[in-house]
Amino acid sequence: MASFEGSILDFRRLDRLAAGETALHRLDARAKVLVTIVFILSVVSFDRYALAPLVPFFLYPAVVLARGSLPAGYFARKVALVLPFALAVGMLNPLFDREVAVRLGPFGIPGGWVSCASIVVRAVLTVSAALLLVGVTGFPEICRAMERLGVPQAFTVQLLFLYRYIFVLTEEGARSSRARELRSFGGKGLGIASYGSLVGHLLLRTWMRADRIHMAMLSRGFTGEFHARRPPRFGGKEALFLLGWSTLFVVLRLHNIPQLLGSLVTGGVR
Amino acid sequence: MSHHLVEVESLRHVYPDGTVALRDVSFRITHGESVAIIGANGAGKSTLLLHLNGYLAPTAGAVRVGDLSLTKKTLPEIRRRVGMVFQEPDDQLFMPTVYEDVAFGPVNLGLSDPEVEVRVKEALERVGVAHLRDRPPYRLSGGEKKRVAIATVLSMAPDILVMDEPTNGLDPFARRRLIELLADFRHTKIFTSHDLDMVLDLCERTIVLHDGEVRADGPTREIFRDVGLLAACRLEKPLSMQGCPVCGARPLQDV
Numbered sequence: 001m002a003s004f005e006g007s008i009l010d011f012r013r014l015d016r017l018a019a020g021e022t023a024l025h026r027l028d029a030r031a032k033v034l035v036t037i038v039f040i041l042s043v044v045s046f047d048r049y050a051l052a053p054l055v056p057f058f059l060y061p062a063v064v065l066a067r068g069s070l071p072a073g074y075f076a077r078k079v080a081l082v083l084p085f086a087l088a089v090g091m092l093n094p095l096f097d098r099e100v101a102v103r104l105g106p107f108g109i110p111g112g113w114v115s116c117a118s119i120v121v122r123a124v125l126t127v128s129a130a131l132l133l134v135g136v137t138g139f140p141e142i143c144r145a146m147e148r149l150g151v152p153q154a155f156t157v158q159l160l161f162l163y164r165y166i167f168v169l170t171e172e173g174a175r176s177s178r179a180r181e182l183r184s185f186g187g188k189g190l191g192i193a194s195y196g197s198l199v200g201h202l203l204l205r206t207w208m209r210a211d212r213i214h215m216a217m218l219s220r221g222f223t224g225e226f227h228a229r230r231p232p233r234f235g236g237k238e239a240l241f242l243l244g245w246s247t248l249f250v251v252l253r254l255h256n257i258p259q260l261l262g263s264l265v266t267g268g269v270r
Numbered sequence: 271m272s273h274h275l276v277e278v279e280s281l282r283h284v285y286p287d288g289t290v291a292l293r294d295v296s297f298r299i300t301h302g303e304s305v306a307i308i309g310a311n312g313a314g315k316s317t318l319l320l321h322l323n324g325y326l327a328p329t330a331g332a333v334r335v336g337d338l339s340l341t342k343k344t345l346p347e348i349r350r351r352v353g354m355v356f357q358e359p360d361d362q363l364f365m366p367t368v369y370e371d372v373a374f375g376p377v378n379l380g381l382s383d384p385e386v387e388v389r390v391k392e393a394l395e396r397v398g399v400a401h402l403r404d405r406p407p408y409r410l411s412g413g414e415k416k417r418v419a420i421a422t423v424l425s426m427a428p429d430i431l432v433m434d435e436p437t438n439g440l441d442p443f444a445r446r447r448l449i450e451l452l453a454d455f456r457h458t459k460i461f462t463s464h465d466l467d468m469v470l471d472l473c474e475r476t477i478v479l480h481d482g483e484v485r486a487d488g489p490t491r492e493i494f495r496d497v498g499l500l501a502a503c504r505l506e507k508p509l510s511m512q513g514c515p516v517c518g519a520r521p522l523q524d525v
Contacts (some may be wrong), residue, residue, distance in 0.1 A: 015406065140366035140406075160366060165410045168360050212361040219323050219354045220410030220426065221346060 010078075012167070014131070018138030023221045023237075024068045029145035031238035035245045036133045038200045043125045048115045051099050052258040054125065059247065068136040076134070079128050086123030090116035103174075139163050157226055159167055164221040165209075173202055273336035273351060273429045274301040274458040276322065281331035283317055283482075291317035293332075293482040299475075304459040306469040306490065309479035310504035315434075315462040318479065322432055322460070323352045335430065350379060353423030353457075357434040359415035364409035368399070368418050371407060375426040393425035394418075396452060413444030417451075430458045437465045466508035470494065478503050 018025070042059055065072050097112035118160075134142065140160060147156040176198050183188045251257075276299040285291040292314045292484050299305050320326040321333050321433045324345045335351055340343040355408045356362045365371040372393050394400045397417040402410060408420060415438070423431065436452065449471050452459065463469055469476060469490060476493045478486040480503040486493055493499065494507055506512075511521050 012409075019404070044464065057475065059525060164364055164366065164407070198513075209361060212356065212358065213364050215320070215325050215363065216354075216356055216362045217374075218325060219349050220375035220422065222374075227377045 014078075015072070015138060017135045017139075018134070020068060020070075021137075022068050024064065024136050026243055028232050028234050029141040030232075031242045032133055032143060032233060033145045033149065034135050034242055038246045038249050039129050040126045041120050042253040043129075045253065046118070046122075047156055048118060049111060051100075051114055051118050051121065052116065052264075053252065053256045056252050056257050057125050057249070059185055059248075060127070061132055064132045064136060068132070070135050070257045075117050075131055079124055082123055082127045085121065087116075090119035096134045117226065123152075125268060153226060169202075172205065176202060190221050196246060231241055275299065275334075275336050276352075276430060276458065277332075277334040278318075278321070279332045279334070281318070281321060281327045281333065282494070283321065283326060284315075284329045291482055292321075295479070295482070295484055297477055297484060297487055299458060299460065300327050302456065303460055303472045303475060305503045306473040306476045307460065307479060308464070308466065308469060308476060308505060309462075309485075313376040313479040313503070314477055314482040319354070319434055319460075319462060322430075324458045328408065348428050350375075351429045353428030355419050355423055355431070355433040355436065355454060357438055359412075362419040362422060363415060366406060367403070368394070368405050368407060368410070369403045369419065372403075372421045372425045373468050374489060379426060389425045389427070390421075393421040395425055397421045410424055411444075413420070413440055413448070416440060416448060420451075428457065429457060429508075430460065434462050435464070435466050436461060437463065437478075445469045466505070467510050468492070470510060472510045489510070 035211035036128075038061055039057070043054065046053060061075075064070070065075065070084060093112060093116040095114035096111045097115060101111035101114045102109040137145075140163065143156040143159045143163075147153055180189065180198055278298075279296050281292055281295040282290075284290050295314070296316060307315050307318060316328065321340075322335070322423050323329060324333075324340050327340075335339045335348045337346055338351075340348060354401065363371050365374055369390060372390045373386050377390045384469055390403070391400070394403055397420050398418045399414060399421065402414060402418065407415065407418065420431075420433075433452075437448060438450060445465075445468070449468055452472055459472070461469070461473065475488065476486075476490040477484055478493060478499065485497070486499055494511055496509065500506055513519060513521055
């Protein structure tokens with residue numbers, strides 16, 4: 001449980017980073033959400049053996065890290081958490097796909113290894129893009145941007161509430177779990193029976209809390225609709241940000257830039 | 271007729287499971303009064319509060335706020351007039367930032383953006399937390415949360431402030447500062463609390479609930495001097511009215 005609490009605390013740090021004051025932070029969230037979507041679509045739509053064409057995409061996370069003055073180490077650790085999952089997905093490829101796909105001089109690299117590496121690189125790219133989006137925008141702003149982009153309010157409000165109460169609920173869960181551990185001796189009392197009851201109680205308490213929150217909302221005139229406050233501007237800066245990066249991603253997706261560069265260089269030598 | 275009036279008449283409330291929470295409660299609180307509703311756990315305090323803004327409907331009897339009796343039609347207006355601050359600020363602060371939380375009520379009232387801005391600014395300044403406006407609620411201390419929770423109802427410009435256990439869970443310093451703040455409010459105030467020293471500081475009138483009935487209603491000091499009444503209702507004198515347990519000196523507030 002301690003590590004779980006720790007990771008939640010770590011998540012709060014992401015939230016604090018989002019309160020930064022760089023030009024990137026100040027951009028309308030919609031532009032950043034859309035750029036991230038284009039980025040992710042471009043990266044995942046590559047052919048499964050694609051590896052070299054993915055490399056230029058690292059430019060985007062690098063630029064966001066630098067311009068948003070975000071701590072690279074922190075994000076690297078967060079992304080590293082996801083790597084085992086990506087590896088698990090790609091792990092079997094080398095066993096099944098032994099046909100040589102790439103030749104480096106005398107060495108032939110089987111396609112399985114290439115596609116496995118491609119999966120890992122894509123995971124790193126997409127996960128870091130998503131985390132960085134939160135880091136320069138903040139979760140609530142992302143929800144609001146999604147709403148303005150046409151996602152139904154029922155979903156975005158759900159997400160906002162989840163985000164607001166996840167800390168409260170995890171703390172409550174952690175307290176219950178601690179109380180149980182402290183009264184369990186030699187493995188006695190930690191079984192499924194007490195676990196079931198603990199989870200049940202948590203659910204009931206959450207239910208009651210939801211009731212109280214609803215009460216607080218009603219007493220402040222809530223009628224079932226969240227009203228948007230001052231519409232944010234989608235101005236020239238946002239348009240430039242969106243068009244610039246999207247164009248770059250589409251170009252990188254359609255043309256193999258590393259290969260072009262390579263042939264330019266080798267062509268020059270020849 | 272004054273808006274700042276609360277009248278409860280032969281109020282009875284039975285929960286769906288058959289528990290009789292309020293048997294027969296009547297009182298009338300007039301403009302500018304500061305009243306404490308005290309009683310043991312389970313005496314019916316919370317149930318009573320929830321009637322004051324129409325969250326619960328009476329099984330029998332009536333609740334009137336100002337010139338409005340509580341009906342479905344008057345509900346929105348009653349909820350605006352009666353600002354309710356709940357015991358647990360985490361239940362009350364549900365928006366992503368302090369600003370949005372304080373703006374929630376005024377926005378629902380349909381005020382224009384500049385008006386909302388003014389209301390929020392005034393409410394936050396009134397409780398001394400203007401510097402917290404862009405913070406998310408979970409990053410506030412207990413005392414700060416309480417102040418913001420009060421601001422969320424002040425921004426609706428209520429006539430009557432109802433607070434459930436306002437000093438609960440606060441450290442002594444935050445508690446003292448909150449009492450000072452509340453003493454400054456000119457609204458009609460209704461508190462429930464087990465913090466009887468706070469009641470002594472803030473309320474000139476006290477209503478004692480016991481088993482869903484009003485057992486006593488009168489000047490706070492008189493009620494706290496009635497040791498027999500207090501014992502019968504599972505209460506005791508506030509500490510400042512008791513003698514010093516170490517040296518036996520006379521109480522601070524000897525009345």
